[in-house]
Amino acid sequence: MKEFNICSVNTEVLKEIQHKIDFKTKPVGALGQLEDTARQIAAIQNTLEPQLQKPHVLVFAADHGIANEGVSKYPQEVTYQMVLNFLSGGAAINVFCQQHGIALKVIDAGVKGQFEAHPQLLDQKIAEGTESFLASPAMTLEQCVQAISQGAKVVTEVHQTGCNVIGFGEMGIGNTTPAAALMHVITKIDLEVCVGKGTGLDNEGIQKKLHILQEALEHHADHLEDVDTTYEAGAAHFLWVLSTFGGFEIAQMVGAFLQAAEHKMVVMVDGFIASSALLVAQALHPQVLEYCVFCHQSDEQGHAKMLEFMKATPLLNLQMRLGEGTGCAVAYPLLQSAVQFVSQMASFESAGVSQS
Numbered sequence: 001m002k003e004f005n006i007c008s009v010n011t012e013v014l015k016e017i018q019h020k021i022d023f024k025t026k027p028v029g030a031l032g033q034l035e036d037t038a039r040q041i042a043a044i045q046n047t048l049e050p051q052l053q054k055p056h057v058l059v060f061a062a063d064h065g066i067a068n069e070g071v072s073k074y075p076q077e078v079t080y081q082m083v084l085n086f087l088s089g090g091a092a093i094n095v096f097c098q099q100h101g102i103a104l105k106v107i108d109a110g111v112k113g114q115f116e117a118h119p120q121l122l123d124q125k126i127a128e129g130t131e132s133f134l135a136s137p138a139m140t141l142e143q144c145v146q147a148i149s150q151g152a153k154v155v156t157e158v159h160q161t162g163c164n165v166i167g168f169g170e171m172g173i174g175n176t177t178p179a180a181a182l183m184h185v186i187t188k189i190d191l192e193v194c195v196g197k198g199t200g201l202d203n204e205g206i207q208k209k210l211h212i213l214q215e216a217l218e219h220h221a222d223h224l225e226d227v228d229t230t231y232e233a234g235a236a237h238f239l240w241v242l243s244t245f246g247g248f249e250i251a252q253m254v255g256a257f258l259q260a261a262e263h264k265m266v267v268m269v270d271g272f273i274a275s276s277a278l279l280v281a282q283a284l285h286p287q288v289l290e291y292c293v294f295c296h297q298s299d300e301q302g303h304a305k306m307l308e309f310m311k312a313t314p315l316l317n318l319q320m321r322l323g324e325g326t327g328c329a330v331a332y333p334l335l336q337s338a339v340q341f342v343s344q345m346a347s348f349e350s351a352g353v354s355q356s
Ligand SMILES: Cc1cc2ncn([C@H]3O[C@H](COP(=O)(O)O)[C@@H](O)[C@H]3O)c2cc1C
Pocket: 071, 072, 073, 074, 078, 082, 170, 171, 172, 173, 174, 175, 176, 177, 197, 198, 199, 200, 322, 323, 324
């Protein structure tokens, strides 16, 4: 497995930027979470003059064997079709990226079917979909390790273009099911809390999804008993969990999160599925969380608890439940506001305004 070298952010800068923020012409703390975000970005960048450059969203797409068990409201071919939609500019993520000047790349991490070459599409296909984890591991350990390094590689390429702020999205019909499994195994939160409606299952559909997950956990129970999800237990446990229950887009996002933190990039975190990849990433390297701005709380029912587990306070709660990185794209202007008030607001002294 690729080694990641992730340092903690500079906490000295946190104190100094706080001082700078407190001398801006506003009551102390009045910009709320924008102040927290500004402090965090300053600490990540190790500067009192944080800046955002060349924002990117990477959408990782892949298919899932478990989708054949009827865990989604939509058919599997939607994954392939939506990739084409991303490439022709018609998806929600295209619209929001266009709106905010965010560059968008689409990564085929393991979609069923072949695509023609396209300047926005990267071929990082591990295989044409995972196996159903109802009866076997979703992927081999080798595939899992390969996916992590592929996800890392694309982030390094984007970083080399001068990008210092990046978000990860996903597309993969059925992928709220592996995300729920990862959440349950890593957080030990009751499976019922981790399972939600995804693309819009009704109650009966959610019960079926829950039963399939229970059956899958039962199938892997012998191994699961030996799984130690404490940090000290080491990477092998988490790699087993990720390869057994994950997906190729999820595993590539694990590598992407870790690599972005190694490059000291500001990392925008999207919804339930992206956060399930981050759960694995933070289990391997807890410092990755210091680089993460949690963009929104998804309406998928497990997300609130998942965020709580990572002690995260999301910027937005718009009852969105789409994925694709849309939470990152709509929250990006807030990150811009955070860095711009630091650089552009007057101080009490420069504006001649009296302090308390
Ligand atoms: C047209 C369409 C576009 C999407 N864009 C993201 N998702 C989202 O829905 C899927 C997860 O939900 P589930 O586990 O219930 O299948 C993922 O592809 C996710 O990205 C979409 C889903 C659909 C149908």
